[in-house]
């Protein structure tokens with residue numbers, strides 16, 4: 544359909560980037576990235592009109608995002624030259640070929656395109672021998688200044704390497720090391736780095752990528768408070784592995800709770816740092832207030848609870864309940880990651896799967912019918928009921944009712 548609109552508008556359309564990479568690798572990818580040799584925004588508008596979508600154009604960049612009624616989206620870009628501030632009366636933007644658009648991308652494996660116009664539909668455009676790199680499972684840049692232009696690509700290289708089980712070529716690795724040495728990071732808007740880190744920490748198992756980041760000396764940049772040139776030492780790895788196990792365990796429960804695993808990993812990485820350093824990290828990367836508040840609260844609370852539980856191995860279920868009830872799932876999983884004793888993990892797992900869902904056997908309206916007036920007393924009774932139920936002192940509704948009376 545995009546190809547047909549392009550044909551009507553007299554331009555060429557391609558699907559490009561990660562979508563093509565994943566198509567060849569036979570991996571699912573729903574992020575569609577379209578390149579138009581012509582006017583990308585005009586095409587996006589026509590596509591949205593046909594499919595009842597909404598267009599968000601960015602005139603300055605010649606790009607647009609189309610969002611369809613089912614919330615799926617397509618990004619449309621215009622293949623063009625850079626802006627020229629030429630003294631002569633030249634147009635500021637010139638339309639150019641897709642080749643330049645592809646050349647400006649991060650890695651060869653992300654620099655292929657496929658024709659969409661009906662007559663050439665499905666033909667692969669591969670100017671940079673990308674297919675071969677895919678076959679050889681190599682990650683390499685298209686030109687030497689790639690990381691200088693955009694240092695966040697360093698994190699992308701590491702993420703792809705670990706996710707796809709590819710290898711960064713020696714030359715590209717050298718360019719990464721040079722960029723790190725030149726300390727070019729400071730030039731880039733900080734939240735973009737955090738975004739890339741978050742993507743790494745959102746992979747199924749981010750540990751190999753984190754090891755690679757440590758080896759490439761990226762840790763001192765992200766966490767200046769951790770020892771410089773920190774190699775991932777044994778204890779640190781232990782926390783990360785436990786975080787990974789706790790998250791995998793939780794995912795296998797298939798509960799409706801939505802979790803943000805990256806938070807658990809971030810907390811595990813900073814488990815030996817103080818709250819002050821976590822705050823500094825949040826400031827440095829301008830984390831949104833909600834995430835910042837949540838990270839700080841979960842760190843302080845989980846660490847407090849860990850200490851408390853370490854001291855008291857024989858807690859009753861109700862005592863565990865009150866210790867844990869302020870923690871979010873991320874905080875609970877973090878607690879499992881830093882717990883030094885097996886019984887702590889066991890108690891947390893009981894809490895997550897059953898105890899936290901306890902409902903008093905006598906409802907509020909029933910209490911009212913019994914003559915209790917809603918207010919603080921209600922809460923006290925409710926809490927007390929939760930306790931006796933958890934500790935097995937009350938097993939049925941009848942028990943609960945007679946307990947109250």
Ligand code: CTP
Nearest residue numbers: 560561562574576647648649653654693695696
């Ligand atoms: N890109 C780039 N430099 C960046 C980010 C992106 O050159 N710092 C290019 C890449 O060629 C990429 C395309 O823009 O293929 C789209 O970016 P994005 O959707 O972030 O990447 P994907 O490759 O689709 O990665 P993912 O599978 O993680 O979505």
